[in-house]
Amino acid sequence: MDIRKPTDLELKKVLALSPKAIFDGTLGEVSPTDEKIDQLVKPLLENGSYYLIAVENERILGWILLGVNKDQFTDILNGFLYELFVIKEFRGNGISKKLIEEAIEHLRQDGYTEVRLSAFSGNKAIKLYEKMGFKIRTVTMNLQL
DSSP: OOEOOHHHHHHHHHHHHHHHHHHHHHHTTTOOOOOHHHHHHHHHHHHOOOOEEETTTTEEEEOOOOOOOOTTTTOEEEEEEEEEEEEGGGGGGGHHHHHHHHHHHHHHHOOOOOOOOOOOOOOOOHHHHHHTOOOOOOOOOOOOO
């Protein structure tokens, strides 16, 4: 397995599958359109964020979107993991961990001293994040009216 930046054609495939990634990552609460993905991802890519893909035998196994985010209280810039997704048939093989490790290394090389991410409560990936050393920093709560 190779982890690298995608070609233009591979990026189109990733973007086409991003609605599924968001749907899975939000535990089915959000079912974004292609237009919504474009609204969310395009500004990130224009501001320096980028995808890394896991590839084997020219098949995309999964990806991670990494970039920068500014702390709302301190204005300090931190590395940020925006999206992590492994195609269902390839899950359970350690691909997520390898993508996260590679993304962290990229952010470390870019000079960031902290990496953050957000996850929906109940997302199975939270266990992986905790195993990799991520700690809960903030909690977002909601009340249905």
